[in-house]
Amino acid sequence: MAVNLLKPEDMIAALPESITNLLYSDNPPWTHWGCCIHCRKFLSYNEYTILGRTRKFKIHCDCEIEHDRQQKIIEERRKKTLEVQKVFSRLNLIPDSLLNAGFKNFQTRPGSEKCYDIAKDFYRNFENEQMGYVFFGTPGNGKSHLSRAVQRSLDADGYPTLFLDWPKISDLARKAIKDEKINIGAIVKAAIDVDLLVLDDIGTGHLTDYEFKTVAFPIINGRQGKKTLFTSNLSPDRLEEWFARDKDNRPLDVDGRCIDRIIGSCKFVLNKATSYRRERARIIE
Numbered sequence: 001m002a003v004n005l006l007k008p009e010d011m012i013a014a015l016p017e018s019i020t021n022l023l024y025s026d027n028p029p030w031t032h033w034g035c036c037i038h039c040r041k042f043l044s045y046n047e048y049t050i051l052g053r054t055r056k057f058k059i060h061c062d063c064e065i066e067h068d069r070q071q072k073i074i075e076e077r078r079k080k081t082l083e084v085q086k087v088f089s090r091l092n093l094i095p096d097s098l099l100n101a102g103f104k105n106f107q108t109r110p111g112s113e114k115c116y117d118i119a120k121d122f123y124r125n126f127e128n129e130q131m132g133y134v135f136f137g138t139p140g141n142g143k144s145h146l147s148r149a150v151q152r153s154l155d156a157d158g159y160p161t162l163f164l165d166w167p168k169i170s171d172l173a174r175k176a177i178k179d180e181k182i183n184i185g186a187i188v189k190a191a192i193d194v195d196l197l198v199l200d201d202i203g204t205g206h207l208t209d210y211e212f213k214t215v216a217f218p219i220i221n222g223r224q225g226k227k228t229l230f231t232s233n234l235s236p237d238r239l240e241e242w243f244a245r246d247k248d249n250r251p252l253d254v255d256g257r258c259i260d261r262i263i264g265s266c267k268f269v270l271n272k273a274t275s276y277r278r279e280r281a282r283i284i285e
């Protein structure tokens with residue numbers, strides 16, 4: 001026997017006109033219009049009187065508004081990450097020794113505890129952190145490892161991040177002069193856009209006028225107000241000198257624009273640990 005099923009629209013059509021008018025009215029008689037799918041709270045209306053007519057407007061739950069806001073943030077992050085990956089997929093800008101560096105495989109040594117704690121806290125409180133850090137001290141004492149650990153952890157959490165090794169990026173900038181396939185502008189843009197940038201080993205070698213103008217200044221200037229981790233073997237004073245002049249003592253940034261911006265957006269942390277490589281070498285002796 002065929003069952004005569006009514007479609008929803010037929011059901012509504014079957015209702016008396018007084019009720020269907022209410023259904024389509026802007027001003028329904030009920031006090032709640034639904035229930036929040038997150039917290040199950042009943043959702044009510046706000047009433048406004050416009051041109052002598054009282055109208056009801058749905059009040060959305062804070063959960064829903066917060067949910068939409070979070071979704072938007074996640075979507076933005078995903079988009080940015082994809083853009084960064086597009087630029088960097090063919091470039092190798094992370095030293096092999098740091099590819100798998102994380103918090104778990106960091107070997108704490110006397111003098112590196114403070115740096116370790118700061119890096120870990122920075123990762124845990126990333127959303128609320130207001131400033132970045134410059135980790136400086138002896139080469140090979142774990143500064144880069146910890147910065148890479150922060151960057152990898154945030155990357156795993158879905159944040160757009162980038163780890164740039166300064167010697168590699170300056171090398172790439174030089175090659176870009178002759179090789180038009182290297183889009184240094186896109187790299188600089190990505191370095192500015194990401195939520196966290198690690199600029200590793202800044203102060204290595206000599207800065208050239210070209211590197212200063214195309215890479216160093218645009219990135220450091222563009223990251224004002226954003227969180228950046230720098231690592232350097234140089235003290236703040238020597239880092240300032242590094243930015244100020246090239247190897248032939250010609251002026252680059254004598255006004256200290258780069259160092260001023262770094263000081264303005266980062267705290268300096270001296271990592272007192274001695275070189276892991278040297279310690280290891282001593283053991284082998």
Ligand SMILES: [Zn+2]
Binds near residue numbers: 037040
């Ligand atoms: Zn809710």
